[in-house]
Amino acid sequence: MAKRYWLMKCEPSAYSISDLARDGETSWEGVRNFQARNLMRDEMSLGDPVLFYASNADPSGVSGLATITRAGYPDTFAWKQGHKYFDAGSTPAAPIWFMVDVGFVEAFAATVPLATLKATKGLEDMKVVQKGSRLSVQPVTKQEYDIVVRLGRKTRKTVENTA
């Protein structure tokens, strides 16, 4: 299957690219949106590249790169009574929610802010730059992915050069 490219959002107060750098790998549980669920369950494959997006951050934007280390499997947190991701409707026999595992690839020295994404040619079709887009797992094109990676590494050079 052809490699696909993704953007995944997370609030840094919950989990940041630094946390991922420290852990190396993490499970991506707790997604409770059907569209995002379908993407994780059906479309993500091992090794797919991921833009790691920090939402509700200062600034919000892409803070680094990750990769899918395990394709979609049932979200076991949905079965844990009392857990914040518990959902009585989901059972091991008939799981409703799915998650993937994500591995650390690279942390940008500085976040590529949403404003920069919005202002960059070639990214105008990204879901994340569109008003009111709340989907926490989004497909991106290879072209979009490459542009964002370039922006992220440019940021790093700038920081290094001025350090």
Added chain:
DNA sequence: GCCAACGTTGGC
């Protein structure tokens, strides 16, 4: 912290 935009739920 505010609030607009969105997805989901539930009454009818």
Added chain:
DNA sequence: GCCAACGTTGGC
């Protein structure tokens, strides 16, 4: 099947 009410997301 419509749509109002509600809860949540997420930029600012």
